[in-house]
Amino acid sequence: MPRLTPLTPETAVGASRDLLADLVSRHGQIGGMVSTMAHSPAVLGGYLQLSRAMGRAKLDRRISERISVAVQAQQGCGLCLEAHIAAARALGVDEDEIERARAGTSADPAIAAIVALALQVHREPTSITDEQITALRAHGYSDRAIADVVGVVALNVLTGAFNLLAGLTPGGDAGA
Structure with a gap:
């Protein structure tokens, strides 16, 4: 059972609300990990930036x-x-x-x-x-x-x- 509750653009606040709203508008839905990371805008923002950056990695x-x-x-x-x-x-x-x-x-x-x-x-x-x-x-x-x-x-x-x-x-x- 999850220890942290997933958030939505409606339940998140501040920067997390903005990040989630942007993700929902671009992708239509978000997964549980991302919506749960929204408890910390620093963690969510860091994850999104690192994930995007690693999409450009040289490794096969x-x-x-x-x-x-x-x-x-x-x-x-x-x-x-x-x-x-x-x-x-x-x-x-x-x-x-x-x-x-x-x-x-x-x-x-x-x-x-x-x-x-x-x-x-x-x-x-x-x-x-x-x-x-x-x-x-x-x-x-x-x-x-x-x-x-x-x-x-x-x-x-x-x-x-x-x-x-x-x-x-x-x-x-x-x-x-």
């Missing part, structure tokens, strides 16, 4: 979704994990690779390396080495793509932690 979406699956498997947000698995499937990632992403790896050494980096960014960024970055470049990743990993991880930490705090779970009206 099939890779960023595997990173998201790996991070959410670690973080424990079932709602986010379910959403990212569905997105990975929609992008053509096969079931074996989805399971590998849940375990934090891939059959492709280049993808395994960038997923491993993402998990280190999530758990222990001080353990990242110069050799890892050199190896990622040898796999063909640009500095921009490597830097984008931090944004993908940050977005997943934000959404997953928020959903866990708010008590949003799969099966409810909690989609983004």
Whole structure:
């Protein structure tokens, strides 16, 4: 059961009301996570800005979704994990690779390396080495793509932690 009540443009106040009204006018509806984030205009605004910015990331979406699956498997947000698995499937990632992403790896050494980096960014960024970055470049990743990993991880930490705090779970009206 959700711990926080979703808001609407009618029940939200101030900046949150404006953000929700804008989202409803552009998209017709909003999901439970976004409407619940409206309790904090800072969190909602930050989420929307980071989400938009990461839409311009250099990483291939099939890779960023595997990173998201790996991070959410670690973080424990079932709602986010379910959403990212569905997105990975929609992008053509096969079931074996989805399971590998849940375990934090891939059959492709280049993808395994960038997923491993993402998990280190999530758990222990001080353990990242110069050799890892050199190896990622040898796999063909640009500095921009490597830097984008931090944004993908940050977005997943934000959404997953928020959903866990708010008590949003799969099966409810909690989609983004």
